[in-house]
Amino acid sequence: MGEPMFEITDQPLSLEPLVNAVKRSSSGAVATFLGVVREQTRGRQVRYLEYEAYREMAIPKMREIVEEIHQKWKVDEVAMMHRIGHLQVGEASVAIAVSAPHRHEALAACAYAIDRLKEIVPIWKKEVWTDGEEWVGPGTCEHH
Amino acid sequence: MKVRVRCFAAVREIVGVGELIVDLPEGAALIQLISQLGSQFPRLQALTGSLLFSVNREYASTDKRLAEGDEVALIPPVSGGTDV
Numbered sequence: 027m028g029e030p031m032f033e034i035t036d037q038p039l040s041l042e043p044l045v046n047a048v049k050r051s052s053s054g055a056v057a058t059f060l061g062v063v064r065e066q067t068r069g070r071q072v073r074y075l076e077y078e079a080y081r082e083m084a085i086p087k088m089r090e091i092v093e094e095i096h097q098k099w100k101v102d103e104v105a106m107m108h109r110i111g112h113l114q115v116g117e118a119s120v121a122i123a124v125s126a127p128h129r130h131e132a133l134a135a136c137a138y139a140i141d142r143l144k145e146i147v148p149i150w151k152k153e154v155w156t157d158g159e160e161w162v163g164p165g166t167c168e169h170h
Numbered sequence: 171m172k173v174r175v176r177c178f179a180a181v182r183e184i185v186g187v188g189e190l191i192v193d194l195p196e197g198a199a200l201i202q203l204i205s206q207l208g209s210q211f212p213r214l215q216a217l218t219g220s221l222l223f224s225v226n227r228e229y230a231s232t233d234k235r236l237a238e239g240d241e242v243a244l245i246p247p248v249s250g251g252t253d254v
Binding site: 078080146152 | 182183243246
């Protein structure tokens with residue numbers, strides 16, 4: 027059994043380490059979410075994104091989301107990783123895995139986790155377009 | 171008393187550094203810090219309506235009283251509106 031995983035990293039993300047970290051003998055399902063940098067945002071052409079985190083607050087906020095999840099659903103474990111730094115189109119910015127005895131709980135908790143992450147975890151991205159740039163942060167009504 | 175102010179994203183670009191130490195009257199509330207920073211960095215005033223704040227890594231309202239050594243962060247907007 028691995029330790030619950032909450033990380034902010036400047037390294038490329040992949041789901042496999044998170045899936046392995048959350049799997050328990052009680053788990054019948056692992057739901058995952060991978061957020062990736064899209065080429066177009068609000069009708070503009072993205073050149074690249076620059077992510078920045080308030081790390082000392084972001085990790086406790088991730089843990090808080092997991093507490094909320096445990097109060098709402100019967101899940102086994104949750105893992106979350108967010109990448110910071112310079113990201114190109116197609117690269118993953120955020121990865122989440124949730125294990126649960128049953129699929130409905132795993133899927134619902136995974137959807138909740140990414141929505142809450144965007145609301146309360148202090149991580150920002152600067153969108154750099156072909157014709158300008160702008161910072162986007164927590165609480166933005168944004169959906170991947 | 172002195173508090174530590176962490177600045178991120180758009181706020182960091184306006185302030186020019188990631189961290190400031192600010193001297194405030196004893197017992198000052200967060201709102202006083204915000205107003206002091208607004209005078210020092212006028213471009214912040216355009217953002218303050220949409221900023222969130224944290225004190226010691228917890229979201230806080232502007233009437234929160236500060237203490238020596240507190241870590242305050244200006245959690246910037248949330249520009250950009252909605253996306254689908």
